[in-house]
Amino acid sequence: MKILLTNDDGIQATGIRSLAKRLSRSHEVTIVAPESNRSGVSHSITWLTPVRIRERETIENVSSFCTSGTPADCVVAAATISGIDRFDLVLSGINHGQNLGVDIRYSGTLSAALEARVHGIPAMAISVVSEENPDFLAAVDFSESFVREYDWKKLPKHTVLNVNVPAIPRDKIRGISCTRPGGLIKRRWFEKKVNEWGEEEFWMRKEILHDSHDEDLDFVNVDKGFISVSPIDFFGSCDEAFRSSLCDDLRIFEEHWFAKDNEKLSVASCRE
Structure with missing residues (x-):
């Protein structure tokens, strides 16, 4: 496949570089990401x-460009550089930090995927739920396998997939859940500080609140150790028939994914 990678963390972020290294083994990968x-x-x-678009060497055998623009700009830039029909799939991420609940309203990661859908390209956003130093292995493994096995023609016209992976080791992942965003909101305020020159500055602060704990919510499943996959429509809704179909597909994919893990463990056990 011809895959475009973008993000909102910047072209040098560990998440996008890890994903590019893995996918470039078997796909033609192009990176267009913010500088x-x-x-x-x-x-x-x-x-x-104006937006600056510059070629940038990042990963061996991967064409890479950085822009002075936003994540959505990066998708437009990629279409400008290579043509709209150039790519079979757009992956946005792997984001360093969650995109759960109300986060989807602020997320540049998800918005890049939605911009790809405007151009008619199937797209998925991927995030690791950690603010510290996350292990990207589970997210990379999931992305590589899902890109290969999922039938992207099933994705409805205005819909993308928003994936959130718990920040736990690959072998601790409990499963894959078809979810919906909700329940998690954030109250924000500015905190006043005085800088070294005696000037007042105001820094954004937040408090995470939960107004629901329904079993199908994205953050609830991530907290339990499951990978969350939420279909999100550009206009704020999602076709229920597709949601049902996606849930079935994820169950099948989950069986395959964990079966491969068991095969690897068996082989390793025999070698020992």
Whole structure:
């Protein structure tokens, strides 16, 4: 497949580099990502100023470009550089930090995937739920296998998949859940500080709140050790027939994914 990788953490982020290294073994991969961290910009686009697009060496055998724009700009830039029909799939991530519940309203990671869908390209956003130094292995393994096995023609016209992977070792993942975003909200405020020059500065602070713990919510499943896969429609809804179909597909994929793990363990055991 011809795959475009983008993100909101920036072209040098560990998540996108890890994913590029793995996928480039069997796919034609192109990276177009922001030149610096653009987290939390949602679906903003650069409209009143020009966007710089520069080729950048990052991963061996992977064509890479960085832009001065937003994650959504990066998808537009990729379509401009290579043509809309160039790519079979867009993957946004792997994001360093969660995109659960209300986060989807702020997420540049998810917005890049949605922008790809505007251009008619199937897309998936992937995040690791950690603010510290996450282990990306489980997210990379899931992405590689799911890209290969899922029938991307099933994805409805305006829908993307939003994947959140618990920040736990690969062998501790309990399963894969078809979920929906919700229940998790954030109250925000500015905290005033005085800098070294005596000037007042205001820093954003947040408090995480939960107003629901329904079993099918994304954050509930991640907290239990499951990979969360939420179908998200560009217009804020999701076709229920597709959701049901996706849940069935994820159950089948889960069986295959864990079966491969067992095969690897058996082989390792025999070698010992």
